[in-house]
Amino acid sequence: MSSFASSISKVFYGTFIHSVSIKEIEYVPNGLLFVDTHGRIAKIARNVPKDQFQGALDGVEEYKVVLLNDDQFVIPGFVDSHIHAPQFAYCGNGHDIPLLDWLDTLTFPHEAKFKDASYARRVYTKAVARSLRNGTTSACWFATIHLDATKELVKVIEEQGQRAYVGKVNMNQNSPDFLKETTQSSVADTRAFIEYVNAINDAQGFDTKPLVTPIITPRFAISCTSDLLTELGKLAVEFDIPVQSHLCENLKEIEFTKSLFPNSTDYTSVYADHGLLTHRSIMAHCVHMKDEELQLMKDRGAGVSHCASSNFNIKSGLANVRKMVDMDLKVGLGTDVAGGFSSSILDAFRMARTCSIARSPADSLLVPELFYLATVGGARVMELEDTIGNFVVGKEFDAILVNTAAKHSPLDVFEHDTICTKFEKYLFVGDDRNNEKVYVQGKEVRLPDV
Numbered sequence: 001m002s003s004f005a006s007s008i009s010k011v012f013y014g015t016f017i018h019s020v021s022i023k024e025i026e027y028v029p030n031g032l033l034f035v036d037t038h039g040r041i042a043k044i045a046r047n048v049p050k051d052q053f054q055g056a057l058d059g060v061e062e063y064k065v066v067l068l069n070d071d072q073f074v075i076p077g078f079v080d081s082h083i084h085a086p087q088f089a090y091c092g093n094g095h096d097i098p099l100l101d102w103l104d105t106l107t108f109p110h111e112a113k114f115k116d117a118s119y120a121r122r123v124y125t126k127a128v129a130r131s132l133r134n135g136t137t138s139a140c141w142f143a144t145i146h147l148d149a150t151k152e153l154v155k156v157i158e159e160q161g162q163r164a165y166v167g168k169v170n171m172n173q174n175s176p177d178f179l180k181e182t183t184q185s186s187v188a189d190t191r192a193f194i195e196y197v198n199a200i201n202d203a204q205g206f207d208t209k210p211l212v213t214p215i216i217t218p219r220f221a222i223s224c225t226s227d228l229l230t231e232l233g234k235l236a237v238e239f240d241i242p243v244q245s246h247l248c249e250n251l252k253e254i255e256f257t258k259s260l261f262p263n264s265t266d267y268t269s270v271y272a273d274h275g276l277l278t279h280r281s282i283m284a285h286c287v288h289m290k291d292e293e294l295q296l297m298k299d300r301g302a303g304v305s306h307c308a309s310s311n312f313n314i315k316s317g318l319a320n321v322r323k324m325v326d327m328d329l330k331v332g333l334g335t336d337v338a339g340g341f342s343s344s345i346l347d348a349f350r351m352a353r354t355c356s357i358a359r360s361p362a363d364s365l366l367v368p369e370l371f372y373l374a375t376v377g378g379a380r381v382m383e384l385e386d387t388i389g390n391f392v393v394g395k396e397f398d399a400i401l402v403n404t405a406a407k408h409s410p411l412d413v414f415e416h417d418t419i420c421t422k423f424e425k426y427l428f429v430g431d432d433r434n435n436e437k438v439y440v441q442g443k444e445v446r447l448p449d450v
């Protein structure tokens, strides 16, 4: 066996579809994609005729070869740049309540239950399984303030094999007594959580990027004092880790934030003033942003998680993603369960399109742009654009094997369909029943029942 063949763990032959730029989706029919034993894409060959691909396999054993049929194609795994794991417990409930009341009446009482780590494990097992089934190979998770429960989320993610950023949430003000930390305990538990994840990663001795990364997670400026935000900014620098939070989601939230931080120019500046707005920051929503705030995000290299489903659901508003994209801000899609009722990035894609059309039909986001946001855009927001997002030699293979003719498929295929129309049908009609296999870092993820 050649040394190339022995370094290969899997080869796919069939159609690959991915974004090569925000304007362009590339269709690769009759492609051969080789994945190496580290889970990286080792080689891609385009337009290899059906009667010739065997010859191109160069000694690779047969059991490593995945042959796709004409109803199947492989796309990059989806990136969910904003999602709350504990909120799966009440996903689908309470959508007629605006943000701040929704937090008080639904979210905070539910999240308080995560003091119990075994309850957390039950909810988190479902949450991660559902996310993976929906084809999310990378996710930015909010947990709760609870250290043990957040460790449980990391364990569940490690067991199920998703790539993830996981944040222990920080809350030390404007929160109910049953869901509030002191500044000291919030910082100490955050440090303990980061060290816990780092120790797991060190023990595994990765020769690729670790799959799970801790992320600094102040819930939003309202729930953190200036002291706490400052300490969290220092931890982000000390450990060189990303930051996630909520920003300019709802008008009442913005007014309240301004009253709490009168020394900052605006809401976005609150994070900037506390060392929390960097190229590693992911800000969810950004619905009501002034031009100066978008520019500040751009200047700092921070990314936006566009959560259209949530923004409709709890009536926050319509984010101007066209403007963000045109100024080359980093933008990804987020499901924001349970502000959003669906953990599927396909639904986020559809909602993002509806939002964009509702704002301005003439210059609404086009399908290639939205698919880019769901994959490469999310990777950019996570600062993982050199690692995932599309099929480029050297990147890691995170992917979905889609079967448009799967059992109980919600979409119908006919003789007139081409691979392009099948792909488009999947984007608009498909769901997890079409996600036949999901791969993270080259390994097939066992899709648990949910």
Ligand code: GUN
Residues within 6 Å of the ligand: 084, 099, 103, 107, 219, 220, 246, 249, 310, 336, 339
């Ligand atoms: N702002 C602060 N916390 C939350 C949350 O849990 N969900 C949403 N959508 N917005 C928030």
Ligand code: FE
Residues within 6 Å of the ligand: 082, 083, 084, 246, 284, 336, 339
């Ligand atoms: Fe959120």
